[in-house]
Amino acid sequence: MGKKLFILLIGLMFGGFTVLFNFFPRSTVSELEKRDLAKFPAYSPEKLADGSFAKEISLWFSDSEPYRDFFIGMSMGLKDLIRVNFSKESSLTFHAPDMTDNDYSPGADFDDTDELMEEQQTPVDEESTENRQLEEYKNKITAQENAKIANAGIIIVGSGEKTRALMAYAGDSTGGVKFAEVANKYKRLLGDSVNVYCMVIPTSTEFYCPDAAKGRTKSQRATINNIFANLSDSVTAVDVYTTLAHHAEEDIYLRTDHHWSPLGAFYAARRFAKVAKVPFADTTSYIRKVVKRYVGSMYGYSKDISIKKAPEDFVFYVPDSTVTYTTTYVNYTVDENYKVTGESQPYKGKYFFDYKDGSGAAYCTFMGGDMKITKVETSTKNGRRVLVLKDSFGNAIPGYLFFSFEEVHVVDYRYFTRNIVDYIKENKITDVLFANNIFSAYMPGTARRYLKFLKN
Amino acid sequence: MVFSDLFFLFAFLPAFILAYLAAGYVDRKLRSPLDDHKFKARNIVTVIFSLLFYAWGEPVYVFLMLFCVFVNYLAGLAIEGSGKHRKPALVLGITINLLILCTFKYLGFFAEILNGFGLSVSAPKIALPIGISFYTFQSLSYLVDVYRGQSPAQRRFWDLLFYISMFPQLIAGPIVRYQTISANIKSRTVTTEDFAEGAYRFLLGLGKKVILANQLSEISDRFLSAGNFSTAGSWIGLLAFTFQIYFDFSGYSDMAIGMGRCLGFRFNENFDHPYTCNSITDFWRRWHISLGTFFRDYLYIPLGGNRRHQALNILIVWFLTGMWHGASWNFILCGLYFGIIVTIEKYTILKYKIPSPILHIYSLILVVLGWGIFYFDDFGKLGSLFSALFGNAQVASDFTSWAALTNNFWLWIAAITFSLPVRKLFKNAKGKWIYRSVIALLILFCSVALLIGATNNPFLYFRF
Numbered sequence: 001m002g003k004k005l006f007i008l009l010i011g012l013m014f015g016g017f018t019v020l021f022n023f024f025p026r027s028t029v030s031e032l033e034k035r036d037l038a039k040f041p042a043y044s045p046e047k048l049a050d051g052s053f054a055k056e057i058s059l060w061f062s063d064s065e066p067y068r069d070f071f072i073g074m075s076m077g078l079k080d081l082i083r084v085n086f087s088k089e090s091s092l093t094f095h096a097p098d099m100t101d102n103d104y105s106p107g108a109d110f111d112d113t114d115e116l117m118e119e120q121q122t123p124v125d126e127e128s129t130e131n132r133q134l135e136e137y138k139n140k141i142t143a144q145e146n147a148k149i150a151n152a153g154i155i156i157v158g159s160g161e162k163t164r165a166l167m168a169y170a171g172d173s174t175g176g177v178k179f180a181e182v183a184n185k186y187k188r189l190l191g192d193s194v195n196v197y198c199m200v201i202p203t204s205t206e207f208y209c210p211d212a213a214k215g216r217t218k219s220q221r222a223t224i225n226n227i228f229a230n231l232s233d234s235v236t237a238v239d240v241y242t243t244l245a246h247h248a249e250e251d252i253y254l255r256t257d258h259h260w261s262p263l264g265a266f267y268a269a270r271r272f273a274k275v276a277k278v279p280f281a282d283t284t285s286y287i288r289k290v291v292k293r294y295v296g297s298m299y300g301y302s303k304d305i306s307i308k309k310a311p312e313d314f315v316f317y318v319p320d321s322t323v324t325y326t327t328t329y330v331n332y333t334v335d336e337n338y339k340v341t342g343e344s345q346p347y348k349g350k351y352f353f354d355y356k357d358g359s360g361a362a363y364c365t366f367m368g369g370d371m372k373i374t375k376v377e378t379s380t381k382n383g384r385r386v387l388v389l390k391d392s393f394g395n396a397i398p399g400y401l402f403f404s405f406e407e408v409h410v411v412d413y414r415y416f417t418r419n420i421v422d423y424i425k426e427n428k429i430t431d432v433l434f435a436n437n438i439f440s441a442y443m444p445g446t447a448r449r450y451l452k453f454l455k456n
Numbered sequence: 457m458v459f460s461d462l463f464f465l466f467a468f469l470p471a472f473i474l475a476y477l478a479a480g481y482v483d484r485k486l487r488s489p490l491d492d493h494k495f496k497a498r499n500i501v502t503v504i505f506s507l508l509f510y511a512w513g514e515p516v517y518v519f520l521m522l523f524c525v526f527v528n529y530l531a532g533l534a535i536e537g538s539g540k541h542r543k544p545a546l547v548l549g550i551t552i553n554l555l556i557l558c559t560f561k562y563l564g565f566f567a568e569i570l571n572g573f574g575l576s577v578s579a580p581k582i583a584l585p586i587g588i589s590f591y592t593f594q595s596l597s598y599l600v601d602v603y604r605g606q607s608p609a610q611r612r613f614w615d616l617l618f619y620i621s622m623f624p625q626l627i628a629g630p631i632v633r634y635q636t637i638s639a640n641i642k643s644r645t646v647t648t649e650d651f652a653e654g655a656y657r658f659l660l661g662l663g664k665k666v667i668l669a670n671q672l673s674e675i676s677d678r679f680l681s682a683g684n685f686s687t688a689g690s691w692i693g694l695l696a697f698t699f700q701i702y703f704d705f706s707g708y709s710d711m712a713i714g715m716g717r718c719l720g721f722r723f724n725e726n727f728d729h730p731y732t733c734n735s736i737t738d739f740w741r742r743w744h745i746s747l748g749t750f751f752r753d754y755l756y757i758p759l760g761g762n763r764r765h766q767a768l769n770i771l772i773v774w775f776l777t778g779m780w781h782g783a784s785w786n787f788i789l790c791g792l793y794f795g796i797i798v799t800i801e802k803y804t805i806l807k808y809k810i811p812s813p814i815l816h817i818y819s820l821i822l823v824v825l826g827w828g829i830f831y832f833d834d835f836g837k838l839g840s841l842f843s844a845l846f847g848n849a850q851v852a853s854d855f856t857s858w859a860a861l862t863n864n865f866w867l868w869i870a871a872i873t874f875s876l877p878v879r880k881l882f883k884n885a886k887g888k889w890i891y892r893s894v895i896a897l898l899i900l901f902c903s904v905a906l907l908i909g910a911t912n913n914p915f916l917y918f919r920f
Contacts, residue, residue: 002887002888002889002890002893003648003649003652003889004648004652005889005890005893006652006655006656006889006892006893006896007648007651007652007655009893009896009897010655010659010893010896010897010900013897013900013901014470014900015470017465017466017900017904018466018467018470021462021466021467022466022467022470048515049515049516050515051511051512051513051514051515051516054511054512054513054515055512055513057463058457058461058463058512058513061462061463061467062461062462062463062907062908065462065908068908071904071905071908072905072908074905075905075906075908078902078905078906079671079906081866082671082863082864082865082866082867082870146855146859147855147859148855148856148859148863149678149856149859151674210855212854212855213855215851215854216856
């Protein structure tokens with residue numbers, strides 16, 4: 001009897017999975033992994049003969065299962081069960097205000113005192129506004145935290161609700177020269193009428209890597225110093241490293257995502273405005289918005305359940321009615337390899353997109369993502385027009401520049417098919433800001449793409 | 457295709473089960489009463505699915521396997537006769553099998569060796585046909601068993617193809633000898649007990665592979681593939697690999713044995729808790745038993761065994777055991793490493809009464825170090841690993857070592873526990889099918905969850 005019951009139970013579960021995997025609608029996108037899932041392969045006799053057709057079918061079958069994200073969540077939960085935490089719970093405290101919307105007052109997240117202190121402590125900064133030698137930073141926040149290495153070498157710091165995921169940086173101190181050279185080249189071609197700025201954005205690893213895990217990542221400061229050292233005198237370096245270091249105790253980076261937070265971008269934008277000598281709205285000019293229970297990309301990358309268990313508030317800031325603006329987009333369509341296949345007609349849309357609480361896509365709040373050209377016309381009238389050339393880190397900056405420029409243009413380094421010099425001339429751009437994170441600034445491919453913009 | 461692939465589990469296997477059941481109906485209803493072959497249709501279905509299983513990703517080499525089977529079919533018929541051509545047919549059959557194995561597995565390696573001696577030989581780029589070492593050895597076993605009169609030659613090509621290509625054991629063993637299953641090709645029975653035991657064994661193997669080996673591989677890869685070793689990290693990585701290779705390979709064998717049982721075959725055991733061994737000699741009696749007994753019965757004893765130049769025989773066997781695992785010096789070195797230890801043991805520890813715990817620790821240390829040789833085909837990295845193991849590393853330990861222990865605490869406990877013969881404790885327990893049901897359901901569910909999104913899934917023994 002026991003044997004028959006065993007066969008029945010196993011048969012039911014096995015049959016259930018068989019029906020599920022063969023007859024239920026397959027997943028096409030993984031929210032968790034932030035990627036499109038494999039599609040059924042196209043048949044060709046060559047692929048059948050070399051075996052790749054069969055392998056691609058297996059890949060499709062095991063990549064696009066119905067309820068994939070649910071099962072991966074289960075998988076991560078199971079993996080978490082095998083660990084034992086011998087260390088004490090995290091004593092990590094962040095100094096950012098922990099408040100609800102109800103008790104929020106405009107500007108409370110922003111630390112103006114710190115900015116004043118920063119200015120007082122760095123007289124060179126105040127005089128020249130350009131700084132090519134980055135201050136040293138010493139982590140006093142998470143230096144003693146426990147750490148572990150998760151999938152893809154991601155460093156998981158701390159535990160509990162303040163768990164943070166960091167992406168190890170492998171670039172060396174002599175890298176990033178191409179990035180500097182491309183900024184130099186743009187400046188040479190654009191001449192004196194256009195200011196060119198180079199902003200290299202460090203990632204959270206630089207500020208929150210515990211001492212124990214230091215050996216897993218290299219100094220981003222050294223690379224940024226090298227990039228700045230290779231900039232010509234006519235290109236202006238925007239040192240957001242030092243700026244961010246001064247605010248490291250605040251929530252300037254997302255804990256569960258590889259991006260910085262809108263607050264970090266605010267400080268960087270303020271720094272840029274100062275260097276560019278344009279006005280910058282104070283903190284009371286923004287309305288605070290929150291997407292609650294945000295879990296970003298690092299959950300999918302690290303495949304570590306502790307990240308999912310530590311959701312955070314995605315807090316962003318929308319300019320108030322003291323500035324008006326209209327946003328025009330040209331959207332790119334891309335193929336499965338993210339190669340541009342076409343572009344839309346210009347259309348008007350909102351700059352800040354809405355995401356519900358719990359959405360993992362909240363970082364797309366700004367312009368809805370990367371695959372587009374954005375033009376924002378503002379009520380500011382000062383004759384200055386900025387073009388931000390950026391990766392996804394740069395998406396968080398333009399929203400703070402509406403008080404500073406009469407037009408803000410945004411182009412992603414991966415998606416632009418026009419000639420950039422013509423674009424700059426046609427739109428009477430006065431300022432070009434390269435705003436890339438250290439990973440993309442380090443990769444020569446990024447500079448190659450910017451160079452291609454000159455030849456399109 | 458691999459057993460722990462979702463496509464195999466939930467597309468190939470269900471399709472095979474349905475087709476096999478339908479073929480069973482055909483066998484029962486359409487078989488002539490005079491025909492003693494009760495499994496004709498079922499064997500044909502199994503062959504078709506086995507060829508599909510093999511061709512999945514290796515479509516060209518399926519023809520190589522068919523050619524081998526055809527050669528063995530003819531050779532078997534020639535060997536079975538009573539004429540003077542029996543021995544030449546055996547020699548010819550063995551030679552062709554070994555030539556094919558050498559061509560597809562070792563030609564590039566031999567060319568590299570000749571190049572090393574200054575001869576300019578262009579190394580052919582031939583991809584290794586999956587499972588060629590396993591099906592070649594099964595073919596050899598067929599020819600020798602027929603020659604020795606232990607089994608009759610197979611007169612139906614389909615049935616010989618069935619024996620050699622049967623997908624449960626086709627590409628990663630165990631090496632099933634012809635005499636083990638020859639009687640069951642035409643007639644076999646599958647009781648409820650057989651099916652339940654087979655299914656349970658299959659799921660245990662799936663759990664070993666997906667729940668244990670795959671997780672352990674993340675640890676071993678992290679510490680061993682990087683190349684810059686700390687002392688603690690190198691030991692942890694090597695220990696993880698020690699458990700990984702056991703659960704990976706024995707898991708596969710369990711799945712093969714389980715599926716075989718569901719089809720009515722009793723394959724011999726391939727592992728007997730090797731990490732409980734008391735000597736390296738004992739270890740190799742418990743590890744990959746089908747390979748060890750193959751070499752014993754088809755090579756060591758014919759060479760003279762214990763009767764003449766035993767030490768030389770042992771070294772030849774171990775040299776070839778190492779080489780069987782791959783066309784690389786580290787496998788040969790690994791084989792010789794174990795061969796030398798086994799030889800020394802014959803004249804030392806096996807002659808004296810030494811306390812079992814000491815023998816056990818001694819054996820495990822040597823086994824773990826042996827897996828170090830097995831892991832690296834790059835001798836530079838191998839040297840760095842052994843330096844680090846014995847303290848010559850830039851750092852003795854870093855946070856990752858401690859984290860690998862604590863973050864995988866229960867995995868380590870499970871690995872140690874299931875390396876011990878705990879299953880035997882419950883073999884005859886009252887109501888065992890109730891708890892077996894719970895265990896099997898848990899394993900199946902957890903395995904599916906872990907397989908979705910798994911990044912590191914191939915079986916280690918596929919490359920041999």
